[in-house]
Amino acid sequence: MTTAILRGEDTRTSKNRMNLRSIDWIWNVRGSISVPPGQSRDAAFEKLAPLFGQTGTRYAMAGDALTFSKKDQPAQDKMSVFDSGTLWIEAGATGLVLRYRLVSRALLFCFMLPLLFLGFAGLTLAVNYVQTPAAGAAKKPEKPEKKKPDVAMNPIDKALGAPVPDKKKKPKSEEDKKPTPTAAYVFAGIFALLYVIGRILEARLVNGLFRRTLMAA
Amino acid sequence: MSGVRVGNRIIGGQSPVTIGWENIPKVEGGPVKVFVFTWFQPVVLFALIAFWYYAPNSIAKASTAIAIGIAFRAAMLLLEWFAPRYESWRLTWKELMTDLFYVGLGYTILNLIEGFIGSDAIIANALKSFDWDKFAWFTGLPLLLQAFLIVLIFDFGQYWMHRGMHNWYPLWLTHSVHHYITQLNINKGAVGNPVELFLIGLGLGGLFDFLPRAALIAGAFGLAIGTYQHINVRFNSPRWWRYLFNTTEHHSLHHSQDYEASRSNYSNTFIFIDRIFGTCVDGEAELLGMEGGRRMTVREQMTYPFTEAWKTMKDRFGRTSSGGRDLVAAE
Numbered sequence: 001m002t003t004a005i006l007r008g009e010d011t012r013t014s015k016n017r018m019n020l021r022s023i024d025w026i027w028n029v030r031g032s033i034s035v036p037p038g039q040s041r042d043a044a045f046e047k048l049a050p051l052f053g054q055t056g057t058r059y060a061m062a063g064d065a066l067t068f069s070k071k072d073q074p075a076q077d078k079m080s081v082f083d084s085g086t087l088w089i090e091a092g093a094t095g096l097v098l099r100y101r102l103v104s105r106a107l108l109f110c111f112m113l114p115l116l117f118l119g120f121a122g123l124t125l126a127v128n129y130v131q132t133p134a135a136g137a138a139k140k141p142e143k144p145e146k147k148k149p150d151v152a153m154n155p156i157d158k159a160l161g162a163p164v165p166d167k168k169k170k171p172k173s174e175e176d177k178k179p180t181p182t183a184a185y186v187f188a189g190i191f192a193l194l195y196v197i198g199r200i201l202e203a204r205l206v207n208g209l210f211r212r213t214l215m216a217a
Numbered sequence: 218m219s220g221v222r223v224g225n226r227i228i229g230g231q232s233p234v235t236i237g238w239e240n241i242p243k244v245e246g247g248p249v250k251v252f253v254f255t256w257f258q259p260v261v262l263f264a265l266i267a268f269w270y271y272a273p274n275s276i277a278k279a280s281t282a283i284a285i286g287i288a289f290r291a292a293m294l295l296l297e298w299f300a301p302r303y304e305s306w307r308l309t310w311k312e313l314m315t316d317l318f319y320v321g322l323g324y325t326i327l328n329l330i331e332g333f334i335g336s337d338a339i340i341a342n343a344l345k346s347f348d349w350d351k352f353a354w355f356t357g358l359p360l361l362l363q364a365f366l367i368v369l370i371f372d373f374g375q376y377w378m379h380r381g382m383h384n385w386y387p388l389w390l391t392h393s394v395h396h397y398i399t400q401l402n403i404n405k406g407a408v409g410n411p412v413e414l415f416l417i418g419l420g421l422g423g424l425f426d427f428l429p430r431a432a433l434i435a436g437a438f439g440l441a442i443g444t445y446q447h448i449n450v451r452f453n454s455p456r457w458w459r460y461l462f463n464t465t466e467h468h469s470l471h472h473s474q475d476y477e478a479s480r481s482n483y484s485n486t487f488i489f490i491d492r493i494f495g496t497c498v499d500g501e502a503e504l505l506g507m508e509g510g511r512r513m514t515v516r517e518q519m520t521y522p523f524t525e526a527w528k529t530m531k532d533r534f535g536r537t538s539s540g541g542r543d544l545v546a547a548e
Contacts, residue, residue, distance in 0.1 A: 074506070074510050075312050075399050080311055080512070106315075113321075117321060117325060120329075124329055154360070157359055160270070163430075165274070165430065183324040184324075187324065194314055198310045
């Protein structure tokens, strides 16, 4: 049972396990790699160990599994996107197979970001709504707009041929001054796309990293 | 580590740094690459200034500036990818995601808040309440002078705010978060606690009336000079450029793990402000960050100024306090 917990296998009721398993792919990366023929379990873990010798990383062997956790890992750590995980080796049909389950709070955070930015968009709309005066409400008597004298273009700019400033500039309407939710929608879209890229890219990168490490002479 | 004496200070006693332009490596490669990386910065700056100076009124507007800004940053990301200054600063997915999160905050929630309590909003209200006029004479100056003054006034204010952040503990708490980054990338300037991002955006620009075109040219200065502060690309910046403008070399030294090095090069755009006030150090560093280079999580970046302030208050005023901490430990 201890090993099962280390591998991230939920030991609670099967219904709960099913529920969690159906969504935990959002922040969990699972995968497997064939251990090169002739390489023993101990030799494979020995090769992988330096990957966990980074600043902020702690790891331990427990039974036939290697567990690690990271805290404040620097950007230079090749596995910085992951915060904890378990790697274990088991016998497959054609030889030993390294299996892993890695947990990433960064992936979960990115997954949630579109919701946060949609929230910002909602907040912007709410602020606009609150600031809009009710229809029929008495308009505040506005001070008469002072007419600004036209500023003559500086002779240097005239000589250098800069375009003459537009004098028929429309004053900004209340609508123009309102904050707009467009940026929040754009960023929600960016993070949705970034999540998809990250979920695929980081799974491939870590698989490649483990594979190269095991294959290295 | 012995460090290098610069004036009265020893720089690089705690973490490796390179001091002096003559010791900074040059761009390596064929003649075309060296030519491009030598002239890229000045050509882009003068091209942007010329564009905004002569663009017809129908083009010279904020939406064009936003489009150019996004395209320029995207191009710089590509340049970082193909010609990184340091492999150890190479952008990862996690770093990009975190950086963009802060860029996103700036464009959305912080922008919304600044609309109510930002310096421009406060100054606009003050001018209205006291029935003062803006400094209208400003619009009569030559366009380029207006643009230069807009950047200079903002940069001068930012220099003192930034220097204050490195010298006064409450302000340092907000700014320290930005110093936990361990690499420089094009969007790293946006990373920091939101309180700091708000403070660093304060300026006196709202007092002046200037031509919209001058503001666009001022934006070009920011884009074509300020952007390089956090870039992971090596340029052979011309001598006059690095004498006048802040560069990634200057700023990497400011982010060094070396305490003395981090107390230099405070300006955002014009490094000559640092030269005037004696805080400029010409050099560079690769090893960046605080506390040996630990990277803060986003959660800690959000809470650190408040949790640290609470700890300090408890140490100083708490009943169980036994001595109190050094209140200027952050310097």
